[in-house]
Amino acid sequence: MIVDDDDVTRGLLRSLLRTIGLEVLGEAGNGARAMAVIQKHRPQIVCLDIDMPGLSGLDVLAQIRASGRDVVVLMITAMTTEANVRAAMEAKADGVIAKPFSTARVAQEIERALARSRANKPT
Numbered sequence: 001m002i003v004d005d006d007d008v009t010r011g012l013l014r015s016l017l018r019t020i021g022l023e024v025l026g027e028a029g030n031g032a033r034a035m036a037v038i039q040k041h042r043p044q045i046v047c048l049d050i051d052m053p054g055l056s057g058l059d060v061l062a063q064i065r066a067s068g069r070d071v072v073v074l075m076i077t078a079m080t081t082e083a084n085v086r087a088a089m090e091a092k093a094d095g096v097i098a099k100p101f102s103t104a105r106v107a108q109e110i111e112r113a114l115a116r117s118r119a120n121k122p123t
Contacts, residue, residue, distance in 0.1 A: 001043035002027045003034040003060065004076060005052040009099070013047055013076075013106075020107045031055025035063055043071065045110060047097070050077040050084055061091045072113045076101070 002013045002024060014024050025041040028034040032055050038046065046064070050057040061073055075088040078099040088096050094113035097106055 001025055001034075001037060001041065001046045003029075003031070003037075003046060003052075003057065004049040005029050006049070009049070009076070016101075016103050016106055017047070019103060020110070022110070031057065031060040034060050038064065038069070038071070042069070045072045045074065045113070047074050047076055047106075048093075050075050050088060051079060058087055058091050061088070061093055065092050070117070072110075072117050074106075074109055074113060 002010050002017070004010045004013065007029070010027050010029070014027070017024055022045070025043045026037040028037050031052055034046075034048070034055075048057045048060055057075055061075070064071055064073060072094045074095045074097055075093045076097050076099060077084055080096065080098040085096050094116065095109045097109050
């Protein structure tokens with residue numbers, strides 16, 4: 001799933017994720033809509049913009065974690081300040097991807113996050 005308030009970024013991520021063989025189950029342009037789409041489609045991975053008007057990406061991440069859903073969440077941001085990255089990691093993001101991003105970087109972060117997720121699951 002892709003959550004970003006910028007149409008162009010959502011389009012780029014959609015194409016990129018499909019290129020690496022992932023199915024995009026849904027998209028949202030704001031945090032409130034994101035929660036509805038997450039509940040409906042139950043995605044395995046969410047690419048989530050940190051800075052959005054209204055409900056921020058960090059707010060959405062907190063709601064996802066509070067729900068207990070087993071979802072890999074990668075935060076996407078153009079503002080990769082130490083404070084933003086720290087806030088994302090403290091909120092239990094599975095990774096942070098800086099804009100502008102490349103196919104290789106997104107694929108690498110997704111693989112890394114999925115591997116950590118599998119390693120942390122009880123057997």
